[in-house]
Amino acid sequence: MLFAKLTSAHIEEISKIVDSASYTVNQEELEKYGKDETEDLLFLPEIVVKPTNTDQISLLLKYCNEHHIPVTPRGGGTGLSGAALPIYGGLLLSMEKFNNILSIDTENLQATVEPGVITEVFMNAVEEKGLFYPVDPSSKGSCFIGGNVAHGSGGPRVVKYGTIREYILNLEVVLPNGDIIWTGANTLKYASGYNLTQLLIGSEGTLGIVTKIVTKLIPKPQQNVLMLGSFLSNEAACAAVSAIFRAGVTPSALEFMERRGVEWVIEFDDIKFDLKPEIEAFLMIEIDGNDLDEIFKNCEVINSVLEQNGCTEVLFADTAQQKEDIWRMRRTMAESVKSNSIYKEEDTVVPRAALPKLINGIKQIGIKYGFESVCYGHAGDGNLHINIIKGGMSDEDWNEKLKFGIVEIFELTVALGGTISGEHGIGYVQKDYMSIKYSPIHIQLMKGIKSIFDPNGILNPGKIF
Template sequence: MQFNKVTEQLIAELKSIVGEANVLQDEEKIEMYSRDEVSDKLWEKMPEVVVKPANAEEISAIVKLANREMVPITPRGGGTGLAAGAVPLIGGMVLSLERMNKILEVDTENLFMVVEPGVTTGDVQKTAKSYGLLYAGDPCSADSSFIGGNVATNAGGNKAVKYGVTSRHIYGLEVVMPSGEVVTFGGKNVKDVTGYDFVHLMVGSEGTLGIVTKIWLKLMPLPKYVADLLVPFADMQSAIKVVPKIMTAGIIPTCLEFMDRLSIKAAEMYLNKKLPYSDAGAYIICEIDGSSETQVQDDYETIGKLCLENGALEVFVADNMSSQERIWKARKCYAEAIRMLSPVYCMEDVVVPVSNIPKALEAIERISQKYNCKIPSCGHAGDGNIHATILREDRNEQEWHDLKDNVLDELYEAVYALGGNLSGEHGIGAKRAEAMDKHMTEAQLNVLRAIKKALDPNGIMNPGKLLKLQ
């Protein structure tokens, strides 16, 4: 696909659409739009221009211009992605959704919230809570990630084991299509099989099929009682082998997370605070919620007993907000804490069937020893999603890229042999497009390419993400 450069004429037309103040070209101002949270400079690329529209109508006009001029568009939310999904690989324009940050409606009768894509996930959660309701999407980056980015990557997060990933909470979308047309599918109907399931095609499409401009989020009553457990184990295998026992005990935890020793130590350094049993080989962190205090207490006692019977060193129970926050700080700071061990790293997002997590972690340990590198791991034990992070440490550039390539090749092979896949929640972006091309069958790829070609015939929407550049 051949694209054109941004011209002065195009810049003038963009300014006429969004206003001069919302078209950025100054290098200092646009530098922050050249990357997301991927730490490797390999995944940094300067845009030619950054445009900040205020509504769907302005986005529609921008997309029509881009199609006319054959200029690529990279949609961008909060820039908290971990797959280089918002990086303008081949220049063109970054279309930032930061100005579209309104909560448009909270419908307490139908239990829906209608929002623009630039609202942070944390603000969605807080607003729902102020009405006595719950928005169950809960990525670790909730305070800074945009809900539009969660939709683009079908973000998972801590509560996915009970409440599901983002797609479960999306019932309607307004989208500016690659043609510039504005379409709406779904809404407040909780059952709707009218036509193709366009809503869930768009969720997880990473800005390659259109730009989401309005989102209908499903809410639910806020659980009355919540308790959290922090359970240290002497070694990772003992910790992770208790997970299937918890999942088959007749209890559905809200969250079921794990951290290995390196992750615990990194969190301790980052928080500058001594953690309980910080020399443990692993943590299991579990949350239970419900409408009955007795039921929640019975559930955490059952889980605590299971853990102690299977090698837990101790079971810490937090049943008030202050102590719950202390437990979760260590887990939620993982990405920031890893930088304390190595400023440059490669965080992976592999997923395997829950029963195969022990084998996946064994494979990660073997690879770590083979290449003499550190690979701290943590993640969502309840749904098989493992964040294994390769640390660069003091290697030079060539050594780092050789190490990363070798480790990723073996990691992905091990994961696929266990029935797993490349990404559980961070998305493919540019970072894993080559790997997806390698591990998917040609028939699978042809289906994806056909959808892309049908909806975006000029290929202007976020090129090089999900599907590698041809």
């Protein structure tokens, strides 16, 4: 791809579009915006721009499109696939000043929000109105809702409430040529031509810049109970997952944690937890609703399923503090594991009954290639995050051999009916694996769609394909 390098003339033109506090070429700032949460990657942008309104973005894109300057949009910078890294330099478009909740409409159970609002801030604002926005990625405290849209984000509650796809009604989007459209309507149904809203969700900032988001909200469930089941093997824990659904219960969260992850959380996060020596895996199960009696009935069903599936102990978290501790264990696991070693994270997803085969296969592949892995994730969705740990692996093996192991993991995932990312996206680090999942015809269709929206290829180049 041939892009223009930024000249002082370019910078001068860009500076006319935004005010002086809304762009920078300071080296320290460029470095800050040159990385996200993906491994230890760094790609410097040539300028960081922080626009404050849609018209500015329209002018910026129009200018960059005409001058072939790559534009990389960035949300909270919490991405795990490098989708926000400006790998061709150019303009880094930080959405951090789009941080207003424009309305929470309690008549229609909808909200209109800017993409730079932190997900948890939005969730809390909604809850203050007695409503619920259930899409809570583990990074909810720092990720932006715009980034969630870009990745089609999930989180623990997908298992009952669905991904962000089911909550986004309409998007205001700036196209690469500066045109502004609304993708859909503020309605719960939409059968009026191709669904551009759904196409934009998960497109990782490669088709347009989202500037407003209309979400669906739902009534907030009033009660929940949290259970933690202990298992003697990963496989037993994974096998219990699909048994729970077969018993007719849909938990509001169903998370898997491997022993090694729990050990590292205890070490890193100073969480008090009595980790018995024989326990290899945990399932964390939340059941929510408005009626405690019904929730307890569901707990009993789950309890009996767990017992029949090799669970040795079930802990019921009754108090808010107990619940918070267990949730924190799960939420800080990624950080804890990663603080210990150089790592790579994969985001496999399979039909949930295939989880035992997946986790067994991962461990076998690890033995073959000499890597350790720590797995955890949204087991209720069949979504397993695999943290591959460098540990004692040689630099040569890590840099050369490991990728063949990852290929084998993805081949297994796809063979089990799954795909190579459930919620982290393809971005920069997974794009080499796309051919494991997709035929050339399929990838050609995606590239064709890209060319319709962005004929000059300026928007987030080098991602997905």
